[in-house]
Amino acid sequence: MSSTREQKISIMEVRDNFMRFEISNITEGVANALRRTLINDIPKLAIDKVVFRHGQIRDSMGNVFDSSLPLFDEIVAHRIGLIPIKTDSKMNFREECSCEGRGCSLCTVSYNIDKTGPGEVYSGDLVPFTGNVELKPTDPFIPIIKLGPKQALLVTAEATMGTGKTHAKWQVTSGVSFKYHREFKINKDENEGWEKVKNDYPKSVVGETKEFLTITDDYQQRGVMNFINTSTHRSVINQTKPVEIMEDKNRFIFKFETDGSLSAKETIKIALLRLPGRLNILHESIISPD
Amino acid sequence: MIIPIRCFSCGKVIGSDYRRFESEINQIRSRNREPTSDEISAIMDGLGLERYCCRRMILSHIELIDEIMPFS
Ligand SMILES: [Zn+2]
Numbered sequence: 001m002s003s004t005r006e007q008k009i010s011i012m013e014v015r016d017n018f019m020r021f022e023i024s025n026i027t028e029g030v031a032n033a034l035r036r037t038l039i040n041d042i043p044k045l046a047i048d049k050v051v052f053r054h055g056q057i058r059d060s061m062g063n064v065f066d067s068s069l070p071l072f073d074e075i076v077a078h079r080i081g082l083i084p085i086k087t088d089s090k091m092n093f094r095e096e097c098s099c100e101g102r103g104c105s106l107c108t109v110s111y112n113i114d115k116t117g118p119g120e121v122y123s124g125d126l127v128p129f130t131g132n133v134e135l136k137p138t139d140p141f142i143p144i145i146k147l148g149p150k151q152a153l154l155v156t157a158e159a160t161m162g163t164g165k166t167h168a169k170w171q172v173t174s175g176v177s178f179k180y181h182r183e184f185k186i187n188k189d190e191n192e193g194w195e196k197v198k199n200d201y202p203k204s205v206v207g208e209t210k211e212f213l214t215i216t217d218d219y220q221q222r223g224v225m226n227f228i229n230t231s232t233h234r235s236v237i238n239q240t241k242p243v244e245i246m247e248d249k250n251r252f253i254f255k256f257e258t259d260g261s262l263s264a265k266e267t268i269k270i271a272l273l274r275l276p277g278r279l280n281i282l283h284e285s286i287i288s289p290d
Numbered sequence: 291m292i293i294p295i296r297c298f299s300c301g302k303v304i305g306s307d308y309r310r311f312e313s314e315i316n317q318i319r320s321r322n323r324e325p326t327s328d329e330i331s332a333i334m335d336g337l338g339l340e341r342y343c344c345r346r347m348i349l350s351h352i353e354l355i356d357e358i359m360p361f362s
Contacts, residue, residue, distance in 0.1 A: 070355060070358050070359050070361075071291070071292070071355075079295055082295040082296050083295060084303055123305075123306075139303060139305075139306050141306040141309060141310075142295055142303065142305035142306045143292060143293060143305055143306075143308075143309065145292065145355075146292065146355045146356070146359065148359045148360075168296070168301055171301050173301075174297070174300040174301040174302040175300050175302065175340075175341060257302070259296075259301070259302070259303050260303075
């Protein structure tokens with residue numbers, strides 16, 4: 001049983017919005033539970049309520065603009081909701097907040113957009129005005145809508161915490177995947193070229209026994225990947241006769257990226273904190289089925 | 291119509307990447323030639339669009355917002 005052995009996490013690559021790591025000695029079930037936690041159980045901030053100002057809109061110069069837009073208000077509201085917003089993970093869900101669902105600075109951030117045409121409205125025009133005003137959109141260059149001459153967009157919006165279970169706009173991660181640790185096993189007797197392979201690959205991905213040379217594509221440092229992908233080294237591997245691909249079903253290589261609302265480090269921390277809770281729910285429902 | 295904000299399949303934010311992609315394509319076109327498929331591929335790699343679900347969002351998009359502007 002794999003669970004009797006020690007569980008270990010090692011991080012292979014980490015950037016602000018990307019992470020690759022290995023967990024050993026867990027079952028596929030737990031690995032998949034972690035993957036799904038990363039996808040749909042990380043709380044983040046997203047705009048949930050948008051109020052459009054309809055009718056004539058006047059700017060400070062007294063010019064009159066119309067509130068009708070090239071797209072339906074519903075589409076614009078949906079687009080505004082999908083914009084990733086920098087999140088403070090200490091914020092509360094609205095229904096669990098001390099304000100009892102009325103909305104306060106601990107659970108809500110308000111934004112407004114005040115833009116007149118002609119021109120394009122970008123996520124950077126979304127300005128926070130109540131709550132924590134540090135929580136701006138992570139990317140200021142996402143187009144929301146294009147305004148014609150004499151058109152204007154005057155909008156207030158409220159962002160609340162949620163999880164990916166409810167709507168994809170509360171999904172922090174994308175491209176979450178895991179695979180088994182993998183090694184290519186080359187039989188030395190049957191491949192004269194093995195020494196060339198050994199010398200050409202970085203030492204960190206090569207292993208050696210009396211009979212076999214092993215190469216892994218689960219590298220530790222950055223830059224090795226590009227090296228392995230070069231066609232010359234592909235051809236070395238393809239030319240050598242029997243190459244066995246071995247997968248170690250106790251070692252899982254995860255990778256995921258975030259939309260910037262939370263850093264990759266924060267995200268994995270929250271996921272690992274929330275995972276036991278999710279497993280407990282399963283456990284309890286097995287003990288006392290309703 | 292107008293570029294979607296996120297990739298339909300994986301949820302990566304691609305709305306802002308489309309404008310960057312467009313400007314690099316236009317840079318090549320200003321030299322009086324069409325970008326080659328390798329150049330397009332390199333631009334998308336540079337934008338961090340790794341998976342083909344995100345790549346197709348950019349590649350298959352047709353900007354029609356200017357066409358419908360007069361009818362709003
Ligand atoms: Zn995608």
